[in-house]
Amino acid sequence: MQKGPSYIVHEEIGLGVTLSYHRQLSHRSFKLPKWLEYFFAYCGVLSVQGSPIEWASTHRNHHQFTDTWDDPHSPIKGLWFSHIGWLFDYRSRFGSYEGRLKNVDDLKRQKFYRFLHVTYPLHSIAFGVLLYALGGMPFLTWGLGVRAALFAHATFALNSICHRWGKKVWDTGDMSRNNWVFGLLTHGEGWHNNHHAFQYSARHGFEWWEVDVTWYVIRFLEIVGLATDVKLPSETQKKRKALSNKLNEEKLETQVNNTNLETEAKNE
Known part of the structure; x- marks a missing residue:
C-alpha cells in the first residue's frame, strides 16, 4: 500500500478504538457531533475488535469488576487468559456473565449502533x-490481516501486561500499571494506572512526558469546537487522590510494623 494513505487509514482505525470505543463510548469522556462520533465508531468497527x-x-x-473473578479478562486467571484466552471462554466472551449488553442502553437506543452490532x-468483509x-x-x-492482528494484541496487552508490569x-x-512502552504503542492507552484512577478522564497521560496521542487529537477537536464536555480531573481531585495514596501507604506500613513486632514477641 502507498505509505501516505495507508498510514492515514492505520491511524484512523487505531483512533476508532482508543478515541471512540474506549474514551467516548465506554467512558463518555467527551462529546462529538453525531456525524463525527459515528465516523470514528465506524473506524473502530474496521479494527475487527467487535461492535x-x-x-x-x-x-x-x-471497570465494574476490575481484577476480580467477574472481570471478563481478569489477570488473576493468568497472563494468557487476560491477554487472549478470555476470547475463547464462553462465560467471558459470548454470553453469560452478569450484565452483558445490559450496561449499554445509551448505545442500544441509537439505530446506528444497533445496525453496526447486527451487521x-x-x-470487515x-x-x-x-x-x-x-x-x-x-x-x-x-491492510487487514497483519494490521488487525497488531491492533488486537496491542489492545490485549492493556488487559494483560498493563495489569502486571509497570509503575503504579x-x-x-x-x-x-502505567507502562510507557504501551503508552507509545497504543496512542496513550498504556498510562493505564492513570486511567483506572480517573476513568472518566479524556486524558490518560497526565505528565508532559506521558505521550498520549489520543488526547492530543481530542484536544485539537476541542480547540476547533468539535469536542465538547471534555472531562478531566481537577488538580484538587488529583491532590486528594495522592493524599489517599499516602494515607494508604502509611496504613500498610503500620500494619507491617505491627506484624513484625508481634512475630518478634512470639519468638522471644
Whole structure:
C-alpha cells in the first residue's frame, strides 16, 4: 500500500478504538457531533475488535469488576487468559456473565449502533474485498490481516501486561500499571494506572512526558469546537487522590510494623 494513505487509514482505525470505543463510548469522556462520533465508531468497527455495543459493554464490566473473578479478562486467571484466552471462554466472551449488553442502553437506543452490532462482520468483509480490489493479496494481507492482528494484541496487552508490569502511581485497588512502552504503542492507552484512577478522564497521560496521542487529537477537536464536555480531573481531585495514596501507604506500613513486632514477641 502507498505509505501516505495507508498510514492515514492505520491511524484512523487505531483512533476508532482508543478515541471512540474506549474514551467516548465506554467512558463518555467527551462529546462529538453525531456525524463525527459515528465516523470514528465506524473506524473502530474496521479494527475487527467487535461492535461498539459489545466492546463498550465488555469494557464497562471490566471497570465494574476490575481484577476480580467477574472481570471478563481478569489477570488473576493468568497472563494468557487476560491477554487472549478470555476470547475463547464462553462465560467471558459470548454470553453469560452478569450484565452483558445490559450496561449499554445509551448505545442500544441509537439505530446506528444497533445496525453496526447486527451487521458487524459484513463491514470487515467488505473492507477486505475493497483492499483486495485495490491491491490484491498484499493489500489484503497487510491492510487487514497483519494490521488487525497488531491492533488486537496491542489492545490485549492493556488487559494483560498493563495489569502486571509497570509503575503504579495511584492506589486504585487493582493491578493496573502505567507502562510507557504501551503508552507509545497504543496512542496513550498504556498510562493505564492513570486511567483506572480517573476513568472518566479524556486524558490518560497526565505528565508532559506521558505521550498520549489520543488526547492530543481530542484536544485539537476541542480547540476547533468539535469536542465538547471534555472531562478531566481537577488538580484538587488529583491532590486528594495522592493524599489517599499516602494515607494508604502509611496504613500498610503500620500494619507491617505491627506484624513484625508481634512475630518478634512470639519468638522471644
